[in-house]
Amino acid sequence: MKLTINGKETEYAGAKDRPLLWYIREDLKLTGTKYGCGVAACGACTVLVDGVPTRSCSTPASAMEGRKITTIEGLDSKAGKAVQQAWTELDVVQCGWCQSGQILTAAALLTKTPKPTEQQITDGMTGNLCRCATYHRIRGAVARASEIMG
Amino acid sequence: MAADSVSLENPSRRSVLQVIGLGVAGFAVGCSSSVRSASAAPGPGGLVSFGPFVKIGSDNTVTVLLKHIEFGQGVSTGLTTIVAEEIDADWAQMRFEEAPAEVPTYGNGAFGGAVQGTGGSTAIANSWMQLRQAGAAARAMLVSAAAARWKVDPASCTVSRGVVSSGSKKATFGDLALDAGKLTPPSVKSLKLKNPANFRLIGKEKSANTVTGRADTPAKINGTAQYALDYHPEGLLVALVARSPRWGGKVASVDDGAARAVKGVHDVFQISNGVAVVATDYWAAKTARDALKITWDDSAAEKRSSDAMFADYRKLLEKPGFEARKEGKGAAALTSGSGKVFTVDFSFPYLAHAPMEPMSCTVDFVPGERCVFHSGSQMPTVDQAVLAATLGLQPSQVKIVTMLAGGSFGRKATPDGDLATEAAQIAKHLNGAAPVKLMWSREDDVRSGKYRPMTMHRMTAQVNEGKIESWTDRTVIQSIMDGTPFGTPGKPDISAIEGGHDIPYTIPNISVDVTFVKSPVTVLWWRSVGHTHTAFAKEHFFDLAAKEAGLDPLKARQSLLAKSPRLLGVLNLAAEKAGWGAPLPAGRGRGIAVHKAFDTYVAEVAEVTVKPNGTFSIDRVVCAVDCGIVVNPDIVRAQMEGGIGYGLSAALGEQITLKDGVPVQTNFYDYAPLRLAQMPKIEVYIVPSSEAPTGVGEPGLPPAAPAVANALLAATGKTVHTLPMGMKI
Ligand code: FES
Ligand code: FES
Numbered sequence: 001m002k003l004t005i006n007g008k009e010t011e012y013a014g015a016k017d018r019p020l021l022w023y024i025r026e027d028l029k030l031t032g033t034k035y036g037c038g039v040a041a042c043g044a045c046t047v048l049v050d051g052v053p054t055r056s057c058s059t060p061a062s063a064m065e066g067r068k069i070t071t072i073e074g075l076d077s078k079a080g081k082a083v084q085q086a087w088t089e090l091d092v093v094q095c096g097w098c099q100s101g102q103i104l105t106a107a108a109l110l111t112k113t114p115k116p117t118e119q120q121i122t123d124g125m126t127g128n129l130c131r132c133a134t135y136h137r138i139r140g141a142v143a144r145a146s147e148i149m150g
Numbered sequence: 151m152a153a154d155s156v157s158l159e160n161p162s163r164r165s166v167l168q169v170i171g172l173g174v175a176g177f178a179v180g181c182s183s184s185v186r187s188a189s190a191a192p193g194p195g196g197l198v199s200f201g202p203f204v205k206i207g208s209d210n211t212v213t214v215l216l217k218h219i220e221f222g223q224g225v226s227t228g229l230t231t232i233v234a235e236e237i238d239a240d241w242a243q244m245r246f247e248e249a250p251a252e253v254p255t256y257g258n259g260a261f262g263g264a265v266q267g268t269g270g271s272t273a274i275a276n277s278w279m280q281l282r283q284a285g286a287a288a289r290a291m292l293v294s295a296a297a298a299r300w301k302v303d304p305a306s307c308t309v310s311r312g313v314v315s316s317g318s319k320k321a322t323f324g325d326l327a328l329d330a331g332k333l334t335p336p337s338v339k340s341l342k343l344k345n346p347a348n349f350r351l352i353g354k355e356k357s358a359n360t361v362t363g364r365a366d367t368p369a370k371i372n373g374t375a376q377y378a379l380d381y382h383p384e385g386l387l388v389a390l391v392a393r394s395p396r397w398g399g400k401v402a403s404v405d406d407g408a409a410r411a412v413k414g415v416h417d418v419f420q421i422s423n424g425v426a427v428v429a430t431d432y433w434a435a436k437t438a439r440d441a442l443k444i445t446w447d448d449s450a451a452e453k454r455s456s457d458a459m460f461a462d463y464r465k466l467l468e469k470p471g472f473e474a475r476k477e478g479k480g481a482a483a484l485t486s487g488s489g490k491v492f493t494v495d496f497s498f499p500y501l502a503h504a505p506m507e508p509m510s511c512t513v514d515f516v517p518g519e520r521c522v523f524h525s526g527s528q529m530p531t532v533d534q535a536v537l538a539a540t541l542g543l544q545p546s547q548v549k550i551v552t553m554l555a556g557g558s559f560g561r562k563a564t565p566d567g568d569l570a571t572e573a574a575q576i577a578k579h580l581n582g583a584a585p586v587k588l589m590w591s592r593e594d595d596v597r598s599g600k601y602r603p604m605t606m607h608r609m610t611a612q613v614n615e616g617k618i619e620s621w622t623d624r625t626v627i628q629s630i631m632d633g634t635p636f637g638t639p640g641k642p643d644i645s646a647i648e649g650g651h652d653i654p655y656t657i658p659n660i661s662v663d664v665t666f667v668k669s670p671v672t673v674l675w676w677r678s679v680g681h682t683h684t685a686f687a688k689e690h691f692f693d694l695a696a697k698e699a700g701l702d703p704l705k706a707r708q709s710l711l712a713k714s715p716r717l718l719g720v721l722n723l724a725a726e727k728a729g730w731g732a733p734l735p736a737g738r739g740r741g742i743a744v745h746k747a748f749d750t751y752v753a754e755v756a757e758v759t760v761k762p763n764g765t766f767s768i769d770r771v772v773c774a775v776d777c778g779i780v781v782n783p784d785i786v787r788a789q790m791e792g793g794i795g796y797g798l799s800a801a802l803g804e805q806i807t808l809k810d811g812v813p814v815q816t817n818f819y820d821y822a823p824l825r826l827a828q829m830p831k832i833e834v835y836i837v838p839s840s841e842a843p844t845g846v847g848e849p850g851l852p853p854a855a856p857a858v859a860n861a862l863l864a865a866t867g868k869t870v871h872t873l874p875m876g877m878k879i
Contacts, residue, residue, distance in 0.1 A: 015413070018433045026388075026431050031380035032373020034556070035432075036506055037592045041818035044506060072373035087371045091356070091363050091784060094792055095222030096370030096377075097506035097556025103371060126827040129818060131506040131557050132222050133795020135829035137788070 001065045005030070006074025012061050020064055021045045021056040024071060032072035032100045036129065043128035046101035047071050053108045072100035078149060079110040086145035094132035102128050106142050114149055116142065198331035200288035202255045203281060204233055206331070210312065210324030212239045214281070215249040217256035217266060218273040219528055220366055221505075221555035221562070222792070223847040224785035225273045227365045229281055231781055232274075234361075235351045236285025236344060237292075239323065240311040241361050251530035251550035267529040269563045269675065271748035271845025274781055278843050286341045288330075295330035296321050346779065346840065353780050361782060366554070378526035378553040379510045379589070386512070387416055387586045389576045390435045392442050393424040393598045396451035396811040398670030401425060401444060408441035416583075418442070421575040428576065432589060452670045453811040456604070460497060463606040463626040463667065467495065471624060471665030472642040474651035481610075481622050483659035489614025490698060494691055496609065497872045498683045499805035501602035502821060503676055507556020508595050509569050513537070513577035514585035520547045521577070523570065526555030528563035536567035540574035559677040559796065564600065565634035596821045597813045600674035601806055603628040603646070607687035611695040612659075618695050618710070620659040623650050623687060628673045629666050642666070649747060649852065650684030654717055655692070655710040671808075677796055678848035681747040685852030686801075686873065689743035690859040694869060703742055703860060704730055716776050717744055719837050720753040723774035727835050728755035737761065738769075741860025743853035750849035751776040751837075754794065756830070756857035760865045764878045768798065768830040768858055773850065775834065778841035786846050787834040793850025794832055799824035801855035803874050828877070 001012050005028065014023060019038075024030050024047070033056060036044030040058040047056045048070040075084075083106045086092075093099050102125070109116060109124035116124065121142045130138070197205040197213065205213040214233045220226040226246045234244050249256045249266075257263040259280070260272035289309055296314040297304035299321070307316045312323050346352070354360040369375035394400065404425055406418040414434030418427050425442055429435035454462075473480070484491050511525035511533075521541055527533050530550040538545045555562055562569070573588040580586055590598075605627045612620035627646050631637035642664065644651055651662040676682060696706040704725050711718045721744045725731075734740060737760050744753040754773045760766040773790045780786050803822035807814045815821040859870040862879050870879070 015433060015437075018431075022431060022433050025380075026382065029382060030373070031376070031382070034506075035379065035508065037818045039592070039817050039819065042506075084371050088363060088367055091367055091788065093222075093364065093367055093370040094224075094788060095506060095555065095557040096366065096375055099370055100373050122827050126825045129506070129823055129825065131504060131559070131796070131799075131823060133792045133799065133824060133829065134788075135795060135824075135826040136791045136832050138826060139829075 001062060003061065003064050003069065004067070005069045006071060014061060016062045017060055018062070019057050020047070020059045020061040020069070023061040024056060030071050030073050034097050034100055036098065041129070042098070043101040043105060044098050046104045046128070048104055048108060051108060051111065053105045070104070072104060075104065075107060077107060077111060079145070080107040082145040082148040083107045083110065083141070085148055086141040089144060090137050090141045092134050092137040092141050094134055098128060098130045102130065102138055106138070106145065109142065110146055110149060115146055196328065198327040200291060200331060201284055201335055202249070203284040204237070204288045206288070206323050206327040208324050208327060210243055210322050211245050212237065212243050212312070212323060213245040213247055216246055217249045217258070217277070218268040219248065219526065219552055219555055221526065221558045223273070223789060224364060224782065227361065227785060228274050228781045229277055230365055231351050231361055232278065232281040233285040235349055236282045237289045238309040238311065241351065243312050243323070244365070246365055248552035251534045253531050265529060266531040267563060269528055269560065271750065271847045271849060273845065274843050275749070275845055282343050283338055283341055286343055287335050290336045290341065291330040291333045292323055292326045294333055295326045299329065353783065356784055364785070375554055377507055377556050378524060379507055379556070381512050381524040381553060381587070383512070383514065383585050385584045387428050387430065387580070387584045388432050388435045389426050389428045389586050389588045390439045390591065391421065391424045391426050391572055391588070392439050392444055393594065394446050394451065395597070396446070396448050396453065397672060398451035399446040399448045400450070402447040403445045405443040408443070409438040412438040412441060417580070419579050421572060421579070423572055426576050426579070428580065428586060436591065450670065451811055452808070455809050456499065456807040459604060459669070459808070460606065464495070466626045466665045466667065467606060467608045467624055469665070471663040473661060473663040474642070474644045474647060475653070475660060475662040477657065478659035480659060480661035483620040484610060484612050484622065487612050487614065487619050487659070489612045489619055491610060491612045492698060493608060493610040494694060494869060495871065496607045496683070496687045496690070498605040498686070499807060499873065500604045500671065501676055501800055501804055502596050502599040502806055503559040503561035504595060504821060504823065505555070505557030505559055505561055508592055509562065509590040510587055511569050511573050512585055512587040513573045515541060515577040515580070515582050517582045518542070520549065522549045522551060524551045524553055525570070526553050526558070526562055527570070528558055529565070529567070532565065532567045533570035536570045537574045540571065541578055560675040560679070561600065564674065565636055568600070592817050596806070596815055596817060600672040602676035602682055603630065603673040605683045607683065609687055609691040611691070611698070613695060613699040616699050616701060618657050618699060621653065621655070621657045622661040623653070625650065625664045626667060627664065628669060628671070630673050630675055630679070632666070646680050647684055648680035649745060650680070650688055653688055654714045654746065656713060657710065677793070678747055678851040681745065681848070681852040682800065685743065685745040685747070686856045686859070689745060689853065689856035690870060693741065693860045693863055697863070707742070707744060716751045717746060720744060720751045720774040720776050723835055723837060724753035724755050724772050727774065727833065728757070728772035730755065737865065739861040739863070739865025741857045741862070741864055743856040743860060745852045747849040747852050749844040750846060752790070752849045752853050754853040754857040756854070756861045758858060758861040758865055760862065760879060766862065766877060766879060768828070770831045770833070771854065771857065773832065773834045774837060775846065775850065776837035776839055777846050777849070778839050778843040780836055781843060783836055786836055789846040790834045790850035791832050793848065794854045795824055795829055797851035797854035798828070798858065801858060801873055801875060802828065802877060805874050
């Protein structure tokens with residue numbers, strides 16, 4: 001079966017129930033997508049599936065035929081670039097383990113809602129856990145990214 | 151996170167540390183294959199060493215070797231900045247890489263120098279002079295080389311942003327590196343360190359001219375940063391271990407038929423800690439582990455539930471323990487003095503660290519020859535000793551490659567090298583068949599963790615005529631240090647009540663004592679260690695006592711901290727910035743707490759809004775910190791923000807409870823860390839200081855929970871007896 005990841009077609013022949021996360025990390029060696037919980041509870045494994053933030057730990061790779069998957073390594077949308085710039089300006093990261101998921105989630109939020117209210121930022125981002133509690137800066141950086149997008 | 155300052159003042163403990171250290175001393179390996187500079191790998195140009203901490207490349211890069219792990223606290227920026235300042239480099243040419251495991255060269259001075267490790271918020275404090283000297287020595291060598299090349303007086307040379315000049319002559323560090331590296335390093339005595347007034351990078355806010363941001367940001371926002379779990383060599387096998395659901399349980403029998411039938415399974419076998427499953431990938435290993443049928447022998451296991459354990463703790467609270475502090479008449483004053491005596495008990499659950507990156511490590515073992523260990527460990531030399539002993543190698547045959555760690559909060563600093571031990575046993579069994587990565591799932595992390603000890607405090611005070619006359623603080627707790635090389639046999643581990651026995655308030659009669667309990671449940675230092683509970687008991691109870699005495703919480707603190715100017719400094723700054731005393735609408739409350747941890751002083755003011763049904767939100771936390779000289783103000787702020795968030799996380803939602811000895815919580819859906827929606831707005835203010843720098847990774851945490859409890863007390867009149875408090879009072 002063929003999957004499209006970061007614009008490239010790959011052949012998936014693994015177990016039917018194997019989560020996309022492990023295929024991306026172990027087979028494709030795209031290690032920017034992180035494992036945090038394995039049960040859709042933290043957001044560390046977030047990838048975009050047809051632009052929608054999706055928890056790859058709880059999504060079987062075999063269900064992704066014909067879908068466009070974007071990982072942090074392939075993020076190059078306008079919103080994605082703005083988010084990365086804002087993350088740099090505010091130095092959001094600490095340990096960094098959650099940040100691929102945060103950045104992809106923020107990019108999807110801003111693509112859909114380029115001028116989010118404070119509440120929309122909270123609602124859009126609160127599903128992504130950060131044990132380093134960089135939340136304060138995440139809020140600021142999403143708002144800043146929205147400014148950068150103009 | 152690791153050994154605290156209290157224990158390390160103890161010379162006998164230090165000598166024990168030296169014993170472990172000596173077992174692995176005198177070993178050096180290169181680390182070139184493990185270069186993991188988050189900004190960019192040092193160029194291919196010849197790298198010239200300037201002592202153990204600095205390498206300069208012909209490509210003009212200056213690489214700082216970090217003896218501390220980067221797990222988010224910012225050492226890759228902070229330690230690099232110290233060298234950059236003294237060597238007078240341009241920030242853009244700075245790189246970092248993790249040092250190999252090697253003591254005493256890379257030992258932690260705060261741990262006696264014999265263990266290489268990160269913890270106790272010591273990284274900047276114990277590296278400060280060492281790295282200033284390393285930078286100054288390299289600078290002097292570069293100047294000597296330039297002066298010799300140009301045949302000028304070294305005194306005529308100046309250095310600025312990576313360029314040495316004399317008159318019209320100029321050379322970059324890269325041009326000079328090869329010549330300079332051949333010179334004998336100057337003696338420490340002859341070094342001229344910069345006058346702090348001339349610092350160009352240290353203490354400066356981010357700007358185009360100074361430190362332009364965290365050194366680890368670029369790789370962490372584009373997915374290229376490499377952590378322990380990301381290491382994936384060709385032919386790798388993945389291992390998971392089925393551990394006893396109860397601490398102290400042992401494997402009685404295993405039926406591994408179904409597990410072995412799973413596609414991709416390579417082997418299933420017992421190790422000391424349970425049953426290991428080795429497979430081609432994580433999913434196969436997990437599927438096989440789920441299919442194991444294991445009968446456990448629980449004869450020596452912990453079988454109590456948390457309620458029963460707390461009941462046992464309560465009984466022990468009735469009796470005096472080891473008295474670590476006595477002022478005036480101590481506890482006797484409570485019966486002899488006059489005034490109102492009142493008592494409050496506080497309970498604290500076991501806590502999991504739950505670093506965002508679950509634990510993992512990879513062992514590549516060539517029997518009889520060598521082993522390479524990729525890990526994100528806080529104590530590389532402990533792991534090295536464990537691997538060598540298990541695999542029948544000399545420590546010099548064990549190369550440790552320290553990767554980035556996705557958080558730790560103390561979990562990856564085990565005195566027994568628990569992760570390395572399991573991995574070594576698995577690698578030994580595989581006998582070099584393939585490199586093997588041991589992974590802990592999140593469930594493993596939550597359920598088999600080493601926890602912040604479950605704890606109770608009984609606080610008693612006597613209040614008379616508007617004064618706190620007596621104060622007693624009794625703790626029941628498991629010791630973290632006892633039975634480890636960090637413990638001192640026969641001596642009570644008073645680090646368990648750090649921050650409580652050294653209560654800074656001037657109160658005429660004080661008694662602080664501790665009773666230790668034992669359980670097979672494994673415990674470990676958890677971000678800010680003893681301060682996680684002592685600060686809450688001390689600071690929330692202080693407000694209760696002040697209330698009994700009819701005193702304002704701020705004024706009462708000010709009057710009893712006259713002998714502690716730095717505590718007073720942060721207290722007053724936080725109060726001023728928070729607008730202490732300004733009226734708040736009904737349903738809102740403001741609370742303050744102040745605490746010293748790891749030689750850093752922090753005060754926090756929290757503001758809460760309580761709805762009529764008792765649910766509340768934390769609206770704002772104002773923090774003031776005094777950590778001596780600040781290397782990077784933005785990272786100090788970030789660590790305060792993160793420490794507050796981590797503290798609130800435990801205060802509001804985190805707990806491990808046991809049912810018949812088995813943890814009830816499993817993963818992030820029931821072990822509930824703080825979410826963005828719960829995070830207050832945070833403001834951080836830094837007290838200017840010329841004192842030696844102290845750490846910031848942990849000290850932001852302790853005042854957060856009591857400040858919130860005090861705000862709730864102000865808003866509702868209710869006491870918080872138990873953590874986590876939930877989102878409702
Ligand atoms: S790893 Fe997928 S949501 Fe946590
Ligand atoms: S930066 Fe460490 S978990 Fe988010």
